[in-house]
Amino acid sequence: xxxxxxxxxxxxxxxxxxxxxxxxxxxxxxxxxxxxxxxxxxxxxxxxxxxxxxxxxxxxxxxxxxxxxxxxxxxxxxxxxxxxxxxxxxxxxxxxxxxxxxxxxxxxxxxx
Amino acid sequence: xxxxxxxxxxxxxxxxxxxxxxxxxxxxxxxxxxxxxxxxxxxxxxxxxxxxxxxxxxxxxxxxxxxxxxxxxxxxxxxxxxxxxxxxxxxxxxxxxxxxxxxxxxxxxxx
Numbered sequence: 001x002x003x004x005x006x007x008x009x010x011x012x013x014x015x016x017x018x019x020x021x022x023x024x025x026x027x028x029x030x031x032x033x034x035x036x037x038x039x040x041x042x043x044x045x046x047x048x049x050x051x052x053x054x055x056x057x058x059x060x061x062x063x064x065x066x067x068x069x070x071x072x073x074x075x076x077x078x079x080x081x082x083x084x085x086x087x088x089x090x091x092x093x094x095x096x097x098x099x100x101x102x103x104x105x106x107x108x109x110x111x112x
Numbered sequence: 113x114x115x116x117x118x119x120x121x122x123x124x125x126x127x128x129x130x131x132x133x134x135x136x137x138x139x140x141x142x143x144x145x146x147x148x149x150x151x152x153x154x155x156x157x158x159x160x161x162x163x164x165x166x167x168x169x170x171x172x173x174x175x176x177x178x179x180x181x182x183x184x185x186x187x188x189x190x191x192x193x194x195x196x197x198x199x200x201x202x203x204x205x206x207x208x209x210x211x212x213x214x215x216x217x218x219x220x221x222x223x
Contacts, residue, residue, distance in 0.1 A: 033211060040120075042215030043155075043199065056210065090154065094211070100145060101201075101211055103154035 003027075006091050006104040013111050019078040021107050023091030031094045032074035033101065034058075034066065036087040043090065049074055050096070081111045114138040116214035118200050123220045124190055132185045132198050132217045140205030146174050146185045147199040149216070155199055158185070187219075195221045 007022035023032065031050050035043040035058075045058030047066040055066050063085060067075045074093075078085055088108050094101040115137045124130040136144070143162040147155035161167055161176035161183060173186040187194055200214040 031209060035213070040215065043201075043213040045210065045212060048210055050209070056206075058210070059212070092211070094209075096209065100157040100160060102157070105154050 004091055004093050004102050004104040006089075006107050008107050009105060011107055011109045013078075013081050013109065015082060015111055017078075017081045017111075019081050019109070019111075021076040021078075021089055021091075021109070023074045023076070023093075023104055024072050025074075025093040025102070026072065027093070027095075027102075028071065029093040029102075030071075030096045031101070032068065033092040033094075034064075034074065034076045035090045035092065036060070036085075037090055037106075038087050046076065081109075083111050085109065086111045114202070114204070114212050116200055116202055116212060118198075118214040118217045120215065121218045121220070123222060124187075126190055126192060126221055126223050128190050129186065129188050130190060130219065132187075132200075132219065134183045134185070134200035134214055136181050136183070136200070136202050136214075138202050138204055138212065141178060141202060142205040142209055143203040144174075144176055144183050145201040145203070145211070146172075146183075147201060147213075149197045149199060151196075158198075190221050192221050192223070195219060 033048040034046045049068040091104040092101040146158040149155040159174040197216040204210045
């Protein structure tokens with residue numbers, strides 16, 4: 001079974017903190033994605049990566065950065081957390097082309 | 113730009129058939145996916161269409177018309193456990209294939 005693992009299920013951070021969300025997949029997938037999910041807004045793409053060290057901005061990259069130093073790991077970084085970044089964060093991975101994406105269980109981040 | 117539209121909510125009766133529509137406008141198209149997401153859980157893959165026509169998989173079918181930018185997910189013999197959010201997603205035709213989601217359709221199945 002494909003496994004996409006996110007480092008934390010729940011996280012509480014303070015405003016202004018630097019936050020790291022980690023995602024690891026075990027199927028040698030080229031593509032990895034970070035989304036946030038908010039009620040009424042669906043899944044919105046923050047960043048995605050199609051290869052090691054390669055990244056592209058999604059629809060809402062402001063306030064976020066990413067790192068992909070190894071193929072299996074894709075990190076989302078909140079440079080200075082703000083309360084409007086309180087959300088459910090979902091990581092996904094896929095092979096290239098027509099294959100489906102597999103999701104991690106999500107990290108519910110609360111910024112206070 | 114890109115735009116993916118689905119109804120926000122739908123209600124159906126156990127045992128019935130329901131059709132969830134999705135329309136899209138994207139800068140390039142390389143396939144359409146449907147996912148199911150139960151409350152508090154991660155989305156799980158249901159179906160994939162890249163060519164026009166109907167794909168059937170048990171109680172679930174998905175249809176695509178690329179010329180109309182339109183897809184639907186058909187759920188037959190509805191069960192209570194089908195109550196969930198159904199997400200339409202389009203893969204764009206660029207390097208790596210950006211995957212963009214609609215806002216999802218919350219389906220409630222009632223007895």
